[in-house]
Amino acid sequence: xxxxxxxxxxxxxxxxxxxxxxxxxxxxxxxxxxxxxxxxxxxxxxxxxxxxxxxxxxxxxxxxxxxxxxxxxxxxxxxxxxxxxxxxxxxxxxxxxxxxxxxxxxxxxxxxxxxxxxxxxxxxxxxxxxxxxxxxxxxxxxxxxxxxxxxxxxxxxxxxxxxxxxxxxxxxxxxxxxxxxxxxxxxxxxxxxxxxxxxxxxxxxxxxxxxxxxxxxxxxxxxxxxxxxxxxxxxxxxxxxxxxxxxxxxxxxxxxxxxxxxxxxxxxxxxxxxx
Numbered sequence: 001x002x003x004x005x006x007x008x009x010x011x012x013x014x015x016x017x018x019x020x021x022x023x024x025x026x027x028x029x030x031x032x033x034x035x036x037x038x039x040x041x042x043x044x045x046x047x048x049x050x051x052x053x054x055x056x057x058x059x060x061x062x063x064x065x066x067x068x069x070x071x072x073x074x075x076x077x078x079x080x081x082x083x084x085x086x087x088x089x090x091x092x093x094x095x096x097x098x099x100x101x102x103x104x105x106x107x108x109x110x111x112x113x114x115x116x117x118x119x120x121x122x123x124x125x126x127x128x129x130x131x132x133x134x135x136x137x138x139x140x141x142x143x144x145x146x147x148x149x150x151x152x153x154x155x156x157x158x159x160x161x162x163x164x165x166x167x168x169x170x171x172x173x174x175x176x177x178x179x180x181x182x183x184x185x186x187x188x189x190x191x192x193x194x195x196x197x198x199x200x201x202x203x204x205x206x207x208x209x210x211x212x213x214x215x216x217x218x219x220x221x222x223x224x225x226x227x228x229x230x231x232x233x234x235x236x237x238x239x240x241x242x243x244x245x246x247x248x249x250x251x252x253x254x255x256x257x258x259x260x261x262x263x264x265x266x267x268x269x270x271x272x273x274x275x
Contacts, residue, residue, distance in 0.1 A: 012262035018255025022248075026075045029068040037061070037069035037222040045231070045239045054244050058230050063244055070222035070245060075252075077138060077217065078204040084142035085203075086196060089149025094184065096150070097157030098176070108154070111147045119144050119206075127215045137216065141206060145199055152195050156188045190263070197260035201253050208249050224249050 008016075025032065034051075035041055039061060046056040054063035092111075096104040114122075123140055130136045160166060166183050174182075210216035211225030219226070224245040231241035 009262060011258045015255040015258030015262070018251060019259065022071055022075060022252050022255070025068050026072040029072040033062075033065035033068040035062040035065040037066055038220045039065070045234050045237065045241055047239075055239065055241055057227065057241055058234070063227075063241060066222045066227060067224070067244055067248055070224045070227060071248065073217060073221050074204065074207060074224050077134065078200060078207055081138050081142045081145065081203045081207075082196060082200045084138065085145035085199060086149050086192070088142065088146035090153045090192065092146070093150040093153025093155075094157045094180065096154045097161055098180070098184075104154075107150070111150050114144070115147050120209075123206075123210065124213075124215060127210070132215050132218055134217065137207075137210070141203060145203060149192075149195065149199065152191065153188065156191055157184055160184050160187050190266075194260055194263040197256050197263065201256050201260075204256075205249070205253060 040059060041052060041062050042056050042060050044056060044058055044060050046052055046060075048055045052062050052064065054067065057063055057066060092107055096107045122144060126140045127136065130140070161184065166179060169179050169183055207216050207223070208225030208228075211223045212229045214226075214229070216225055217223035227245035228242045228249075231239075231245075234241040235243075
């Protein structure tokens with residue numbers, strides 16, 4: 001175990017620290033934030049001071065408090081969407097790979113049809129028609145993202161199913177459940193974990209983009225994307241209000257990508273070189 005941690009490169013450690021700081025900020029936001037996310041503490045776009053370290057926003061709310069609560073909202077929803085998309089994508093992808101034939105054909109054609117529509121346009125249409133509530137937002141993006149997970153899960157499972165150790169397990173009389181959880185899933189886990197990080201980044205940035213367009217997380221909830229949109233005019237007055245949430249978005253994205261790059265590099269090594 002100690003040897004495993006020693007072999008983690010510096011870039012991955014930086015990413016892990018960034019992710020950990022963001023998760024702690026999200027979890028403990030109510031205790032770390034000096035004010036509530038909706039409390040007006042002064043005039044609009046005040047400069048940073050002891051009372052408001054990051055200044056105030058377009059409605060006179062404390063930017064530091066809004067960023068902390070925004071981390072809680074944005075990260076929680078992004079994780080919920082990513083977990084949901086992976087559950088749907090892995091279940092359907094493994095089902096298509098294991099059963100094959102018409103099951104694979106039907107599921108693959110459905111996924112191809114959904115993927116043929118641009119993600120942003122599809123999401124904008126659905127959210128415009130169904131509304132921008134959090135359940136609709138989560139379900140819409142999760143279903144769209146599940147198509148990408150399906151393609152990877154199906155591809156990986158198909159490569160594993162034809163391996164000799166899977167055939168040997170079936171010849172021993174092992175059931176489908178045993179083969180799935182003892183052979184297919186453990187071997188498919190490394191690429192799926194790397195994909196999870198990439199999908200989280202995509203979802204995180206996609207939510208921020210929708211919020212910037214006014215179709216993401218709605219007020220009074222704090223969200224980094226909507227904070228950039230609401231304070232964009234502050235740049236014209238020499239204020240840095242929109243740069244703080246933009247920097248938070250960029251920093252978390254970089255942190256996750258650093259960890260994902262390490263996972264991808266580690267999984268591409270031969271088993272003898274991992275040590």
